[in-house]
Each structure stands twice: as structure tokens, then as C-alpha cells.
Amino acid sequence: MKETTNPLLKDALAACRGGFVAVALFSLCINLLMLTVPLYMLQLFDRVLASRSTETLILLTVIAVAAVLTLAALEVVRTNALVRISTWLDRKLGGPVLTCSIAASLRQGKDPSVQGLRDLSTFRTFLTGPAIFPILDSPWTPIFIAIVFVLHPLLGWLALAGALVLFALAISNELATRNLMLLSGGSSIKALHQAEAAARNADVIEAMGMMPNLVRRWHRQNTETLALQARASNRSGGITALSKFARLCLQIGMLGAGAWLVILGEITPGVMIAATILMGRALAPVEQAIGAWRSTIAARDAYHRVKRQLDETPPRGEAMLLPAPSGRLTVEGLAFVYPGASEPVLKGITFDLGPGEAMGLIGPSAAGKTTLARLLIGNFQPRAGHVRLDEVDVAQWEPEDLGRHIGYLPQDVELFSGTVHLNIARMGEADPESVIEAARLAGVHEMVLRLPKGYETEIGEGGTALSGGERQRIALARAVYGTPRFVVLDEPNASLDQTGEESLLKAIDTLKKRGVTVVVIANRPSILRHVGKILILRNGTVQTFGARDEVIAQLTGPAAGAKITGTSTRRHG
Secondary structure, three states, rough: OOOOOOOOOHHHHHHHHHHHHHHHHHHHHHHHHOOHHHHHHHHHHHHHHOOOHHHHHHHHHHHHHHHHHHHHHHHHHHHHHHHHHHHHHHHHHHHOOOHHHHHHHHHOOOOOOOOHHHHHHHHHHHHOOOOOOHHHHHHHHHHHHHHHHOOHHHHHHHHHHHHHHHHHHHHHHHHHHHHHHHHHHHHHHHHEEEEEHHHHHHHHHOOOOHHHHEEEHHHHHHHHHHHHHHHHHHHHHHHHHHHHHHHHHHHHHHHHHHHHHHOOOOOOOHHHHHHHHHHHHHHHHHHHHHHOOHHHHHHHHHHHHHHHHHHHOOOOOOOOOOOOOOOOOOEEEEEEEEEEEEEEEEEEEEEEEEOOOOEEEEOOOOOOHHHHHHHOOOOOOEEEEEEEEEEEEEEEEEEEEHHHHHHEEOOOOOOOOEEEEHHHHHOOOOOOHHHHHHHHHHHHHHHHOOOOOOOOOOOOOOHHHOOOHHHHHHHHHHOOOOOEEEEEOOOOOOOOOOOHHHHHHHHHHHHOOOOOOEEEEEEHHHHOOOOOOEEEEEEOEEEEEEEHHHHHOOOOOHHHHHHHOOOOOOOOO
């Protein structure tokens, strides 16, 4: 696959640059105001206690309280700014990340997952959580160390040495836990995918007693995750304890050195106390960063996964809108290989259909019929060749624009939580007349009216409130909704009774009369009587293509029926 760089994440972060600069300025002001307490104590010890002036004490106290109040206000403003930035980023990137997740399951052969949204949530939570503040405060550590140097060089060198020790421990923590956190993150995602897959197939699991096996399989993956996380936590915990020990020793050393300098008369007791507080403030962000390193690593990995996912999927919605096609379909030398496979599923597929023509696509299992159907509608990118709709390559057509002209009934019907009306209207807002027209064309209008609330009936998650045949008929209405010029039906009568199949055949005839090009993957001979052409696919190549009567005439002999009706029950067959 050609490498791409999606500028969306870069542009979104660039748009937040002003907000990040403001947050940095707030952080600078907050850290400067952190000097309030040590300076206040310095003045108390060296001026107020010596002069015994209550007026000076009151004035200094008022100034200190005002400074601390300002600090608290800036903390609130900084937090609110980060919340606004993170919320804006989530709104800006959430839709594209979900789009990339859906597209990746089609074009890259990945398991269906919304891990991208979880990663985006992890990154957003990090921006608004406590782990971000040590990172914002640590760049101002040199300010505090510089002030300690002003108080006395020896104390400054002690503070600098402490900062270097804690910084070295932070680097050690990164080196010691980086790979383990990366491995545990990947393992956790795999375990979650296994749990999601099990939940999606609850009916099969419960019916065939597969629950213990699947739970054991998930438990093995989850145990690996926990083991990696435990190793990373143990290493990080040890370094955190060592950093706390180092900081306390440095505080003791600072107090001891300060007391020695006081005895020598080089500094005052106020300077000793102020220097100790300043050093503690200088080292606090580094120590806090070590404690929050796990959250920081998780956010960093989540950010890189989001960036990689966006980069792997080309930007959408940038192509020029094209005029509605007439329905002429041209397939030229089509070849396709699934990601990770060595052998092509389809090789050299070539045929053409004119507007209003209907073609039956038949062949044995694993011949590549469903894969060809997905290539025809632009869901898969061919390795070679082209699928053209009115001379426009569907693989290069903007999906949202192409979707207006395409109708697709997949082999595995999926409906969405919502009303019948919304599902027929492809989950968009539509006038009732268009929805009813599609329902009448699919022959489901009367069936829908018999539902408890008609078109406003909630069908449940995945259409669980409907039978298999009802779901398939509503999905057919969804496929013919609007004004599609090209319709692909993958085994459309698999779950239909006689009434439903009669409605399907009428719909195919009506579509042909309207000039709509139709491709039907057939699993019953009755549909073949309603198509004008037949393509027989075998081992990924075209065995026969031509007019229906001519193809059927060629298939003479005892095996003719099997050749005509052979179908695939595999998802990618």
C-alpha cells in the first residue's frame, strides 16, 4: 500500500498552537508565583522577626495571600484552557478517526475495531489529567535553581546535583519501561478485540457451549497483558521509590549545608529555609513526572497509534463532486490480493454492463464472488485493473459521493440501532416519501406497516427486534433508497420466504426498467430468469460470461445445474 500522510492531526495541533502558548505562559506565571512562600519565609526570618514590626508582617501577609490567590486563579484558567483544547481536539478528530477505523477494516483487512477512538480518549484524558502538569512545570525548574545559586553558590550546586540525579532516574525509568509498556499495550488491545468478537457472537457461543474455551483463550491473552504491566509497574515503582529517597536525602543535605553556612555566618536562617523550599519546588515536577510516567507513556503510544491510523487512510471529502452516472459498468483486467496473502483471489476479471442490464454472478464456494462484489462498489482497492462506472474508476471516486449512486445488499446483513425509517434512509434525514418509495420498491411497505410503530419502530441494536428475513428485506429497501444507478445484491434471497423472494424479483425487474445496472450473486435458479447476462466465476477467474440463454445453453449435461447454482457461503467468497 502506498504510504500517505494525513495532515489532519498536524493541522489540528497547529490550530491549537495559540492555546498551548497561552498554557505555557500561564505555567510560567504559576511557577513564578510559587516563589511566594519561600520569599515570604525569607522576609519573616530576616526582617520581621528581627524588627518585630507588625505593620511589615501584615503588609507581607496581604501581598503573599494576594499572590497565592492569583496563583490559584491561574491554575483554574490553565486547567480550563487544557479542557477546551482537549475537547476541541476530540470533536475535530473523533469523526475522522472513526472513519479511518471503518475504512481500515475494509481496505487493510484489519479486524473491525474502534481502538482509534479509545486512543483518542486516552490522549484527551492525559491533556486534562494530573500527569500533564509536571511536564508543563518542569521547563521552569532552572529558574528555581538559579535563584538558589543567587542565595549561595554551594546551595545552588546541591540543587543542581539533585536535579541531575532525578533527571537521570527519569531517563532510566523511560528506558526500563518503554518496551514493556509498548508490549503490554499491544497485548491489551488484542485481549480487548477477543472480548469484543466474543460479545458479537454471543448466540453461537452460548448455543454450542463455546464459552469456557473462549474465556480461557481471553484469559491467556489477558494474563500476558497483566504480566507485562506488572513487570513495568515493578520497575517503575522501584525507580519511583529511589527518586523519593534521593529527594529526601537532598533535602536533608540542603538543610545540613544551610545550617553549616549559618554557623559560619555566610547566610541567614531565612536563606537556609528559603533555599530548601526552592530546591523542593525545583525537583517536584521531575519526581511527579516519574510517578506519572505510566500515564505519559500510554498517552504517547495512543497519540502515535492515532497518527499512524490517520496516515494509513487517505483524507476523504477533498475530491470534486462528479455528475450522476448513467450506470455503464466496465471492468478491466481486475486482480486482487488480500493483505498478507501470497495468492490473488481474483485474476484478470474483465466484463462490461450497460445501463439497465442485470447480471447474475455465480460460481462455486471460494470462487471470489463476494470479493468481486466489494471491488465493484469501491470498498476494496484492486491490485491491478479498474472498475469504472461511466469511465470513472470507483476506487478513486469519493466514497460519500459514490455512495449516492450505489446500492449494496451484503451477504451478512447489518442494520443499525434506530428506527426502520432511519435504516432505510441510510441513517440520514430524509423525507417520508423517499423512504416509502424505497420500501414499496423493495416490497416491504406493508410489512413495515404491520410493525408496532410502523416506520418509527425501533429495531434494536443490529436489528435484533426483526427476523432474518425482515432484516434482509429492509436492507434491500436501504439498497434501493434514493436514485442509485448501480445496485449489487449479494445472495439477496438467502433468508427470504416465497413472498419475500417474489418482492425481490419484482424489485429487480423495476430497477432494470428504470435503467439501473444490477449485479446479483445468485444462490437460487429463480433469480437467473430475471437477468440478461451471466458470469461464472471459478478459482478467481472468469470461466464464462455472456447472454443468459447462451451461457445456460453451454452448460449442458448432468453437472449443469450444479454449475449454475453453485454459490459461496463464505464471507469473502
